Amino acid sequence: MPEVNKNIKDVGTGFASFLSPPGPEVIRFTVGQPDFDTPEAIVQSAKDSLDRGETTYTRTQGSEELCSSVSNHLKIHDISIPSEDIVVAPGCKQAVLYAMMATLDPGDEVLLLAPAWPSYDGMLKMIGAVPIHVPVNRENYHPDFKALEKAVTDKTKAILVNSPNNPTGAVYEPKEVEMLVEFAKKNDLWIIDDMIYATLVWEDYGYTSPSIFEGGKERTITVGGWSKGWAMTGWRLGWIGGPSKVMDAVKKVNASAATHVATFLMPAAITALTLENETKEMADSFRERRDVIHRLLDALPGVSVPKPEGAFYALCDITETGMDDVQFATRALKEAQVQLIPGSLMQGGEGLVRISYATSMENIEEGVKRLQTWLSDL
Ligand SMILES: Cc1ncc(COP(=O)(O)O)c(C=O)c1O
Structure with a gap:
């Protein structure tokens, strides 16, 4: 066999x-x-779309309206990604996988701040990349920059950032995110920024995107989605955006692997982003x-x-x-x-x-x- x-x-x-x-x-x-x-308005929007018969194939990266809603939503977090460089994926989880597939070759090492959401480890192994678990500071679960420096080798290609964090509940301070960007610049790494919990922050400083710091935008791939902030886990909707070079690769991956998310969910995803x-x-x-x-x-x-x-x-x-x-x-x-x-x-x-x-x-x-x-x- x-x-x-x-x-x-x-x-x-x-x-x-x-x-x-x-x-x-x-x-x-x-x-x-x-x-x-x-929320009811989101559910109604999907029902209305079905009633209009919106059940055929459509634009693979997501409708133009949807990609532009995501692009506008990201502005709330000071993230500037044009709608052409946004792809809507079946869940943030798949968006993370797209980011990895678009940036990594087999054997590349990726730094995870440990303990990390276990799917990152699994996805990296699946594509032949190597997860390197770098422990965070035990007293507050924030990054340990000395440990990160020590973990870098000539194979290190990316760092995965997830703040607010699952499983630690930590939210990195703006200064720390800036230091992560400096670290990525120094070692020429991609930053995969999983912002799925960005709307759930209990500190005044809020979620900080690595892309807002000098040199951050061109190396940050932002992934997020509707699951946690909008109570939409079963809808399987996520987004990914970043530099055009990466997004051209992501578009190919998405077109080959998923075509697009369900057509009748797209208007509902737009509705969600209008609810405050x-x-x-x-x-x-x-x-x-x-x-x-x-x-x-x-x-x-x-x-x-x-x-x-x-x-x-x-x-x-x-x-x-x-x-x-x-x-x-x-x-x-x-x-x-x-x-x-x-x-x-x-x-x-x-x-x-x-x-x-x-x-x-x-x-x-x-x-x-x-x-x-x-x-x-x-
Ligand atoms: C850190 C993190 N990223 C991504 C996801 C997956 O999100 P989605 O439901 O959009 O695939 C989860 C879900 O638990 C998560 O904790």
């Missing part, structure tokens, strides 16, 4: 083993998606939950957690409990009926557990109370 692609054997399955839906008695702190319905109140309400609600969960988690015996600055994750250091993170997560599920993600599913996440607070305030209070009782009785 022929063999399967040898690159695939090293590709992990991410959080899958700890994501299986438990019984209703379990509080789930595992699911990384907003607990809101997609709904997205703000969702973001405000996550911020409130952040305040509560951080206060409660910080009081748990043996647990310490830097204040989450964005997205909807709290990454807790549980080493003082004497358990490793897999034991902690396994026992929390069995003995406290609380499901969470052990950090060692990601390289550099040993001793940490990820808690998603995209769940109701009741669940947050009850779930942390259960952890409190369980840990106090140990």
